Amino acid sequence: MGVTSSPDRPAPMPGNWAAPRAPESGFAATISVPGSKSLTNRYLVLAALADAPTTVRGALDSRDSQLMIAGLRALGATFSPGTSPDEWHVTPITTPAAPVTIDTGLAGTVMRFLPPVAALSGIPVHFDGDEGARVRPMGPIIAALRFLGAGVDDSGRGLLPFTVTGGPRVIGGTVDVDASTSSQFVSGLLLAAARFRGGLTVRHVGAALPSMPHIAMTVAVLREAGVDVDDSKPASWRVSPGPIHLGSVRIEPDLSNAGAFLAGAAAAPAGTRVTITGWPSATTQPGDLMPEILRSMGAQVELAGDRLTLTSTGGLHGIDLDLAAGGELAPQIAALAALATGPTRLRGIAHLRGHETDRLAALAAEINRIGGNAEETSDGLVIAPRPLHGGLWHTYHDHRMAHAGAIIGVRVPGIEVENIATTSKTLPGFDRLWEAMLEGSEG
Structure with missing residues (x-):
């Protein structure tokens, strides 16, 4: 291993x-x-899915954030540097015409947050990463995307590498996910959920749910972007379809x-x-x-x-x-x-x-x-x-x-x-x- x-x-x-x-x-x-890695990568995803350009200030400049930027660029977003090293101007995704490959490195946020974004496009998106990334749990996000109608070719491993092919048939709905091994499975689905035509309800069905503050963080940044999130039921999150708009944000x-x-x-x-x-x-x-x-x-x-x-x-x-x-x-x-x-x-x-x-x-x-x-x-x-x-x-x-x-x-x-x-x-x-x-x- x-x-x-x-x-x-x-x-x-x-x-x-x-x-x-x-x-x-x-x-x-x-x-x-410097800025929070967890917040940086959440804001970068939402900026790439937004309805207008976003300025992100206080962003972390690290391997994980650079991998996220590279992945979102591959999916069609544009990133322009600002007046300081921690500032980015982000233009939302315009889906590329040809298949793309995304390097996740060893970043859990990249490997769990970007497959649902890839499912919104109609092109094959291939995911792979470092040797260590190939043994990190990915089965729950793969199963969820398949249930929602995306094609995922992982050769039956439930691990990286795999290829996601989405498109018009992926319209949202309700999906059950076992996030016992990582709350990132929930967060990854929620971040892209407002862009599905039917919105998305995510229900956790595992025995335990670790790192709840990270899910609360995801819900908070979605609401900051004007997204309607209902988290009133235990282990269940309903995101209504609608625009994502940040404008300008500063990261803690x-x-x-x-x-x-x-x-x-x-x-x-x-x-x-x-x-x-x-x-x-x-x-x-x-x-x-x-x-x-x-x-x-x-x-x-x-x-x-x-x-x-x-x-x-x-x-x-x-x-x-x-x-x-x-x-x-x-x-x-x-x-x-x-x-x-x-x-x-x-x-x-x-x-x-x-x-x-x-x-x-x-x-x-x-x-x-x-x-x-x-x-x-x-x-x-x-x-x-x-x-x-x-x-x-x-x-x-x-x-x-x-x-x-x-x-x-x-x-x-x-x-x-x-x-x-x-x-x-x-x-x-x-x-x-x-x-x-x-x-x-x-x-």
Whole structure:
């Protein structure tokens, strides 16, 4: 299955990054993180489906967002750069005449959000991605599109690569989808739903539905675009057909990326202080859960206006936490748990086995590799205190795994993070920003 989906040790790559350890006196830093990847890619899809051009400001410039832009360009949208690197002017899709191919990379939003958009066209659209993308769950979106009348040629695998051919027969209606492995299956259908002639009702039929804040985020951006969404029934969403219009939008900072820096500060000596600028007063981002989680682990956190400041107390407590609503934060919390004075249990995150890698297996393997004590459970991890030592932290081409290694390296000397460049998926220049934080950058 490849190194991105196995807990087995991948072959080391050249250029390992020596994770900097915090100075004994601590540090103080002020950090601005770029726009949310989740919001950027949702707004880009809606801008491409809109009834008029859109200006998107504060957009994240990362591999995932560039893959989304390339995919939407292939489908006929036009993207023109604005006056700053984080601004795009988007002209809606004009369907190309010839078949196209879309590279999803390892981006879940690209591989789950664009097939429903492709079903609105009448041309064959071929989807493929990185080796690791070829083992990520895709069956629910494939089944949903077939039920709605699109042709999907996946050779019976339920995985990438596959080809979607839609057209006039795909008119919408009601579709059941098992989103137990990813809320992106629901979001992908909802984002394109207003463009189906009959609108679309999406009903989740699985046993569990992880990452509900991400679905709430999708509903919020749809309503911002003037789309009528009825989410009054549990696990059911009705999107009425109609125009999509954004005009101009500004994207919030990525709070999940910000959470890594807050966690790094929490792991540092007492008195360390890190401030994140631009923290929204209200948001649907799962990263907004991080301040309260860090408080429960022993840090001091204060929000003053749009500046969120964490001050380390020098100690970390273990916790028992259901992370179903914010599974993407699990690698950061697991890293802190490995440094805590008591045991931690993380629950409700079985779906992390289908992310960029099997994150549960990868976290357990890497924590144990440096002397820790981590065990997988049916839906999470149990991590107990044990002295840690330096060593090579494998990332499995997963940006969140790289974040976890950096966090542990704040406290443990000799941690080397393999392939730190994988963080460019959502935050290019992560390593430089991290090093500046530990040096006490107040800019």
